[in-house]
Amino acid sequence: MIYDTAIIGSGATGAATAYMLSHYSGKTILLEKAHEVCAGVSKANSGIVHGGFHHPSDSLKTRLELRGNELIDRLQHELHFPYLKCGILVVAYSEPELETLRKLYRQGLDNGVKDMEFCDRKRVFELESKLHESAVGGFFVPNGGTIEPYGYVFSLVECALKNGVSLQCDFEVVSGTFADGVWTLKSADGGEIKARYVVNAAGLFADEVSKALGAEEFKIFPRKGEEYLLDRNSAGRPERVVFPVPVKHSKGVLVIPTAGGTTMIGPTAEAVDDKGDTATTSDNFLKILKLTQNMVNGLTARDLITSFAGLRPVHESEDFYIAKSEKSPNLIQAAGIQSPGLTASPAIGEFITSLLKDAGLELVENPGFDGTLPPRYEARKLDDAKLQEFHDNDPAWTNIICRCEEISEAEIIEAVKRGHTTVDGVKFYTRAGMGRCQGGFCSAKVLNIISRESGIPMEELTKRGGKSRILAGKLGELEVK
Amino acid sequence: MVRLDYDVVIAGAGAAGLAAGTVCAQAGCSTLIVDREGRTGGILNQCIHNGFGLRYFKEELTGPEFAYRMSEKARHAGAEFALNSAITDIKQLEDGTFDIRVLSGKDGVTHLHARAVMLAMGCRERNRGAIATPGERPAGVFTAGTAQKLLNCEGKLPGKSAVIVGSGDIGLIMARRLRWSGIEVKAVIEIMPHSAGLTRNVVQCLHDFDIPLYLSTSVIRIDGKERVEKVVAAPLNSDRTPDTSRAFEIECDTVLFSVGLIPEMELARKLGVKENPATGGAEVNSAYSTSVPGVFSAGNVLHVHDLVDFVAEEAEYAGKCIVDYLVGAKTGKEFSSAAGKNLKYAIPNRFAAAKATRFLFRPTVVTDRAVLKAMVDGKSVWEKKLAFVRPAEMIIAEVAADTLHGDVTFELEEL
Numbered sequence: 001m002i003y004d005t006a007i008i009g010s011g012a013t014g015a016a017t018a019y020m021l022s023h024y025s026g027k028t029i030l031l032e033k034a035h036e037v038c039a040g041v042s043k044a045n046s047g048i049v050h051g052g053f054h055h056p057s058d059s060l061k062t063r064l065e066l067r068g069n070e071l072i073d074r075l076q077h078e079l080h081f082p083y084l085k086c087g088i089l090v091v092a093y094s095e096p097e098l099e100t101l102r103k104l105y106r107q108g109l110d111n112g113v114k115d116m117e118f119c120d121r122k123r124v125f126e127l128e129s130k131l132h133e134s135a136v137g138g139f140f141v142p143n144g145g146t147i148e149p150y151g152y153v154f155s156l157v158e159c160a161l162k163n164g165v166s167l168q169c170d171f172e173v174v175s176g177t178f179a180d181g182v183w184t185l186k187s188a189d190g191g192e193i194k195a196r197y198v199v200n201a202a203g204l205f206a207d208e209v210s211k212a213l214g215a216e217e218f219k220i221f222p223r224k225g226e227e228y229l230l231d232r233n234s235a236g237r238p239e240r241v242v243f244p245v246p247v248k249h250s251k252g253v254l255v256i257p258t259a260g261g262t263t264m265i266g267p268t269a270e271a272v273d274d275k276g277d278t279a280t281t282s283d284n285f286l287k288i289l290k291l292t293q294n295m296v297n298g299l300t301a302r303d304l305i306t307s308f309a310g311l312r313p314v315h316e317s318e319d320f321y322i323a324k325s326e327k328s329p330n331l332i333q334a335a336g337i338q339s340p341g342l343t344a345s346p347a348i349g350e351f352i353t354s355l356l357k358d359a360g361l362e363l364v365e366n367p368g369f370d371g372t373l374p375p376r377y378e379a380r381k382l383d384d385a386k387l388q389e390f391h392d393n394d395p396a397w398t399n400i401i402c403r404c405e406e407i408s409e410a411e412i413i414e415a416v417k418r419g420h421t422t423v424d425g426v427k428f429y430t431r432a433g434m435g436r437c438q439g440g441f442c443s444a445k446v447l448n449i450i451s452r453e454s455g456i457p458m459e460e461l462t463k464r465g466g467k468s469r470i471l472a473g474k475l476g477e478l479e480v481k
Numbered sequence: 482m483v484r485l486d487y488d489v490v491i492a493g494a495g496a497a498g499l500a501a502g503t504v505c506a507q508a509g510c511s512t513l514i515v516d517r518e519g520r521t522g523g524i525l526n527q528c529i530h531n532g533f534g535l536r537y538f539k540e541e542l543t544g545p546e547f548a549y550r551m552s553e554k555a556r557h558a559g560a561e562f563a564l565n566s567a568i569t570d571i572k573q574l575e576d577g578t579f580d581i582r583v584l585s586g587k588d589g590v591t592h593l594h595a596r597a598v599m600l601a602m603g604c605r606e607r608n609r610g611a612i613a614t615p616g617e618r619p620a621g622v623f624t625a626g627t628a629q630k631l632l633n634c635e636g637k638l639p640g641k642s643a644v645i646v647g648s649g650d651i652g653l654i655m656a657r658r659l660r661w662s663g664i665e666v667k668a669v670i671e672i673m674p675h676s677a678g679l680t681r682n683v684v685q686c687l688h689d690f691d692i693p694l695y696l697s698t699s700v701i702r703i704d705g706k707e708r709v710e711k712v713v714a715a716p717l718n719s720d721r722t723p724d725t726s727r728a729f730e731i732e733c734d735t736v737l738f739s740v741g742l743i744p745e746m747e748l749a750r751k752l753g754v755k756e757n758p759a760t761g762g763a764e765v766n767s768a769y770s771t772s773v774p775g776v777f778s779a780g781n782v783l784h785v786h787d788l789v790d791f792v793a794e795e796a797e798y799a800g801k802c803i804v805d806y807l808v809g810a811k812t813g814k815e816f817s818s819a820a821g822k823n824l825k826y827a828i829p830n831r832f833a834a835a836k837a838t839r840f841l842f843r844p845t846v847v848t849d850r851a852v853l854k855a856m857v858d859g860k861s862v863w864e865k866k867l868a869f870v871r872p873a874e875m876i877i878a879e880v881a882a883d884t885l886h887g888d889v890t891f892e893l894e895e896l
Contacts, residue, residue: 229610233750276706281615306610308618380569384582384590391589399586400567403517404747409586423620436747438608440624444635458637463620467707470620472734475636478663 002182003029003166004361006195008173008209011042012149013337014201015156016349021356022163025366029193030157030165031185033172033205035465036425038153041203042342043428044278044310046227046256046267047149048241050340051088051141053108053116054251060320062111065340067347069143075346076147078372079155082259085145089119089128089240091138091295097245098137104246105139115142128240130296146241146259149342150428155373158418163369168193170465173202176213178329183213197330197361199352204275204313206335215328218321220335222311223249225267226280228288229258229305231436235298237263242295249318251339253288255296260405260431265292265299267310278309305436312338320344322351324359332356376414380406401449402442404435412446416453424464426450447471487513487561488807490581490595492568492748495523496789497780497796498601499551499560504800505599506558510807513593514555515563515583521555522548523603525789527630530654532681536790547789566591571598571751577775597803600749600763600771600778601796604742604785606651609703612740614646616713619705625651625739632662640735644712645669646700650678650787650873652739657686667731669694670714675847677741679787679873699723700736709734742785752776759826760784760843766831767838768812769799777803784828784841787875791841798839816888821856823893825872834886842876842891850896853878857887867893 004026007014014030015037021028032039052066076083092098108116117123117140124138125131161167172188176198185193202209207220230236237257244252250269258264268284285307293299315321315336325331332355334348341348357363379387379397390397396410407430415429423439423446426432432446433439439446447470451458462468489505491498494516505512520526525533528544535541538550556562563583570582581593606624621640623631628639629651642665645652653676656666669687674697676683687694695714701723702713711732715723744762746754755764755772762783763771769779779799780792813833818840820827825843832838842853848870855863862885865878870893 228613233747278618279616279702280613282613285613304611304613306608307613379584384592387584388589391586395586395589398584398589399565400517400569400584403567406567406569408584436611437605438610440606440608440627443623443627444630448635458635463707468620469708471631472638472640472664475632475638475662478638478641480661480663 001194003027003193003195005029005197005199005356006031006183006185006193007199007201008185009201009203010037010153010157010167011040011201011203012153012342012345013203013334013348014199015153015160016345017199017201017334017352018160018165019156020349020353022160022165023366023369024363026361026363028160028165029195030160030167031171031173031193032167032169035169035462036420036422037157037167037169038150038428039464041311041313042153043150044227044308045149045225045342046254046264047146047258048254048256048340048343049083049085049144049147050343051108051144052111052113053104053141054246054340056107057111060322061340061344064320064344064347064351066111066113067350068340068344071346072147072343079159080373080375081151081155082148083145084257084259086257087140087142087240088144088243089124089138089140090243090245091124091131091135092245093132093134093136093294095136100245101138108139108141113141113143116140128238128242130236130238130298131242132294132297134294140240144241146256147342148259154429159371159373162373163366173209174212183330197332197356197359199332199334199356201334203337204311206313206333210333210335213328213331215325215331216333218335219316221314221316222272222275222277223314223338224270224272224277224309224311226284226288226307226309227264227266228285228307230263230265230299230303231305232261234263234300234303236296236300236303238296244295253291255292255299260434262305263299265289272311275311278311280307280309306438314338320348322348322355324355330359332359378411379408401445402432402435404437405431407432409449412449413453416450421450421454421456422462422464423447423450423470485513485591486594487511488595489513489597489599489803490515490579490593491599491601493523493601493603493782494518494521494562494564495601495603495780496525496547496551496792497603497782498599499555500793500796501599501601501779501800501803502560503555503558504797505803506555506560508804510804512560513563514560515566515568517565517567519565521552521562521564524626527626527633528654529633530658533789536788537793551793568748571748573752573773573775579775597775597777597806599799599803600776600782601780602745602748602782604744604781606738607741607743609738614700614703616703617705619703619707619709621705621709621735622703623735623737625649625655625737628737629655629658632658638662638664640664642667642733643735643737644731644733645737645739647671647738647740648676648678648683648694649739649741650682652737653678653682653686655737655739656692657690660690660692664735666690666692667733668692670698670700671696672699672717673697675872677873680871701725701728703736709736712736742781744782744785746782749776749778757826757830759820760828764830765828766812766815767829767833767836768802768805769829770802770806775806784826784843787873791875791877816885818888819890821890821892823895824891827891832885835882837882838880840878840880840891842878842893844870844872844876844893846893846895847871848895852894852896854892854894855880855885856890856892857885
């Protein structure tokens with residue numbers, strides 16, 4: 001079978017491109033080297049829907065960020081991923097900082113950001129009562145907030161699959177050759193996919209994929225961001241995303257009310273050499289805690305649930321690199337998609353679709369396209385009457401498995417049915433194991449449900465595919481010395 | 482939706498909930514014990530080792546045996562059970578009674594109505610995330626209790642060679658349990674200069690198996706992209722920062738964390754119960770009543786105990802106090818009690834001077850001779866000599882009625 005388009009990488013960029021292409025009737029396949037979609041850059045980030053004021057008007061970033069911000073609103077209504085549209089408050093903690101923010105505010109106005117509001121001290125405290133006393137003013141952007149980035153990507157992929165896109169995980173592209181108008185992509189374990197057009201959305205590894213396809217030579221520099229997650233009961237959870245004055249190469253360290261109900265502080269911004277380096281350090285935690293305690297009241301080390309690190313895929317230009325390859329035919333490059341890449345992603349998907357069209361891909365409307373997903377329910381958010389109704393249809397709705405996040409058995413079964421058979425896959429789909437006990441109480445139950453629903457023996461279940469097995473076998477299998 | 486009325490609803494069917502429930506039911510109160518799990522006994526069910534019950538039942542039992550006996554007592558006394566049932570919300574009504582929302586696969590949404598509530602939710606394990614252990618995030622990192630559950634209840638091996646971080650009792654018990662399952666235990670690494678667990682567990686679970694215990698040592702990294710490959714540890718300098726020049730690596734595929742327990746207080750927070758920062762549990766008076774009248778707390782959700790026998794004793798007493806509350810007994814004049822020198826906390830936080838009171842303390846020092854003093858107005862008014870003091874072991878002191886006539890601060894003096 002020859003696909004019309006193969007997309008390499010199932011992060012936000014790849015998923016949004018697959019979703020956009022599913023509006024048309026050509027055959028598209030989404031390729032992912034990990035065991036499940038959204039396993040790299042798009043999984044571990046701040047989850048911010050940015051407002052469009054951070055970058056200058058003439059950058060590709062700004063154009064796509066503004067359009068993406070609008071599209072995420074619409075997509076949320078159709079796909080129902082968690083989006084907390086709480087607005088962004090950029091806060092100055094000294095008079096010189098306020099001067100800097102005036103410039104940033106003007107940049108936002110020039111960019112055409114809607115409904116921005118410059119705020120004096122009184123007004124910033126009205127908008128966010130938990131701000132540190134030293135706040136002097138700032139500006140507010142109501143059209144922004146936080147999404148669960150993986151939830152967003154999962155729903156894009158789900159909708160794309162529903163509309164005819166194919167998905168192949170565990171497919172790491174190691175080479176590609178173009179002959180007679182068709183690309184042949186080969187995977188590390190000998191698999192083969194043929195497609196007329198290829199989109200390189202390989203995130204951190206876009207440089208390596210480009211090279212493997214004989215296209216442009218460039219380099220992606222990983223820039224690490226460590227994030228620290230606090231309990232949903234944290235007294236420091238703000239009503240808005242609180243930004244400081246940005247610094248070079250970074251929008252600064254933020255205090256983030258996550259769409260899932262926890263509070264996140266971070267990220268750091270540190271150039272690293274290793275694209276697999278997602279380690280966190282205790283020095284950075286203390287540094288970030290101190291910084292954010294000077295921004296918002298009520299943040300304490302006691303509320304720390306966990307930490308993680310993500311890598312920003314930085315292109316040498318510091319801008320997005322989205323263009324038709326000038327070296328290899330029928331190839332679209334989408335590299336360097338760092339912040340505000342998540343916000344921009346639906347617009348990037350649109351843009352890539354138009355680039356594919358320019359390159360000759362025929363776009364015929366998909367007559368059966370259905371851009372909506374059934375709403376997703378969460379036991380913790382249902383009122384008594386509704387939850388009882390759900391229970392009467394399926395008792396699993398009131399069997400609580402994850403106590404910290406109040407996740408029902410029904411939600412976990414749903415995750416497995418939708419293809420999440422790893423512990424992390426279920427965790428990111430349902431939030432089971434994301435709370436304060438970090439799966440301490442529920443992991444045995446979750447393993448049992450995944451095994452029962454998927455038919456995979458419990459000992460073979462993994463954290464995130466590959467060799468990341470949770471268990472080493474059955475009791476009695478080892479010789480006792 | 483079902484609505485049910487009880488005199489007492491107890492959150493948690495572990496040792497504390499069962500002990501209190503037995504007393505309440507014996508006294509004729511309608512009593513319901515609610516638990517998330519499908520069987521009573523709580524964490525005892527996964528503690529298949531012996532060493533339980535020597536004090537409470539005067540014989541040595543395993544965890545499940547202890548749980549079974551406690552459950553039978555409660556059942557015979559007439560307590561009812563709601564198992565596989567999660568309490569998701571609790572509210573005090575205007576008349577001082579309580580509305581409790583329970584979810585279960587069997588009944589769906591249930592609202593219970595109770596005159597008194599007993600918090601007996603136990604505790605959870607502090608995990609890697611909560612102590613921000615640096616490094617990568619591979620599979621193979623568990624809390625000691627999770628590994629215990631996987632091994633003892635599911636019959637699964639959590640790994641083949643392990644390092645245990647922290648020397649809490651569950652970690653020590655698990656060191657031995659892993660060895661008995663054929664899993665290699667490379668080391669136990671403790672950040673403090675002394676073990677966090679009971680001496681008998683250090684001897685029986687580490688020394689008897691030649692498992693090295695590194696004291697004053699910190700884990701500075703966990704490495705492994707997919708599954709754990711190694712941990713990097715370093716001894717601490719005198720300022721308690723890791724001395725990275727002396728860092729060493731231990732290859733392993735599993736890391737267990739046994740770094741402390743935290744009372745599961747989330748439900749209590751919904752009631753606005755006043756908390757004690759030193760314990761992580763509620764503040765209580767000598768009747769085990771929290772700051773919210775009608776809400777009682779005992780067992781590990783109040784403060785983390787060393788032995789389940791003490792949990793059962795404490796909760797049994799709290800059960801009597803609940804019965805007193807329900808019949809309208811008054812506590813009388815109360816004074817406050819506080820932890821002073823060399824003590825992390827003192828329980829209860831308030832006491833009735835006219836009654837004998839059992840005080841519980843957690844020491845912060847290691848010493849073989851000490852004296853515990855009750856200071857009122859700067860003067861010692863009561864003293865008790867102690868022979869063996871360890872932070873892992875609680876100090877229990879019975880103080881007779883009419884001994885302490887004022888707010889008291891307890892101090893532990895090393896001799």
